[in-house]
Amino acid sequence: MxxxxxxxxxxxxxxxxxxxxxxxxxxxxxxxxxxxxxxxxxxxxxxxxxxxxxxxxxxxxxxxxxxxxxxxxxxxxxxxxxxxxxxxxxxxxxxxxxxxxxxxxxxxxxxxxxxxxxxxLEKKDNPANFGYMCEKHCICEIFGQVPCPAVVPLPKMWRGKYKNEQV
Known part of the structure; x- marks a missing residue:
């Protein structure tokens, strides 16, 4: 070095x-x-x-x-x-x-x-921050992200058990 x-x-x-x-x-x-x-x-x-x-x-x-x-x-x-x-x-x-x-x-x-x-500098209001003590609790609440599977089911082609079964 x-x-x-x-x-x-x-x-x-x-x-x-x-x-x-x-x-x-x-x-x-x-x-x-x-x-x-x-x-x-x-x-x-x-x-x-x-x-x-x-x-x-x-x-x-x-x-x-x-x-x-x-x-x-x-x-x-x-x-x-x-x-x-x-x-x-x-x-x-x-x-x-x-x-x-x-x-x-x-x-x-x-x-x-x-x-x-x-x-x-630790700005908590940054839209990229999510989780405990932040504006958004989950990344799925941010616009443009995939919603939580518990709220809106994922398309079957994105799920592993359907994708692996067809091959």
């Missing part, structure tokens, strides 16, 4: 990508990280990019994520918002977990909002 090669191949698995919990607010449009590949004060930012950036990209498909290497003396995160303003986060000498928690607190959606969005 070629995707399991390289440094920490677990980062490319779907289970790992779905485990990320940073989901940005709707107002975040561009998320850029500035850091250097050398230096002790950039170590936490490098680790954050290595471990958490794939999850951020996976969970936020409508947000542009940019990494700018070796262009700044101190590491920082810059976010551009929908109203045209930008937000700077200083991550100098911070470890990856501290950066993760701070980004989640400042730019992430609240847990209550995420729960409300998850319940909205």
């Amino acid at each position: 070629p995707f399991m090669k390289g440094a920490a191949p677990i980062r490319r698995t779907l289970q790992y990508l779905e485990a990320g919990n940073i989901i940005f607010k709707e107002r975040v449009k561009i998320f850029s990280i500035h850091y250097n590949t050398l230096g002790d004060n950039h170590r936490g930012t490098r680790e954050f990019v290595f471990w958490h950036l794939p999850q951020i990209q996976f969970k936020n498909p409508n947000v542009q994520v940019i990494t700018l290497k070796n262009m700044t003396p101190t590491p920082l995160i810059r976010c551009y918002l929908t109203d045209g303003s930008d937000m700077l986060i200083d991550v100098d000498d911070c470890d990856k977990d501290k950066i993760h928690d701070h980004v989640l607190q400042v730019l992430g959606k609240e847990k209550q909002t995420l729960k409300m969005e998850a319940t909205a």
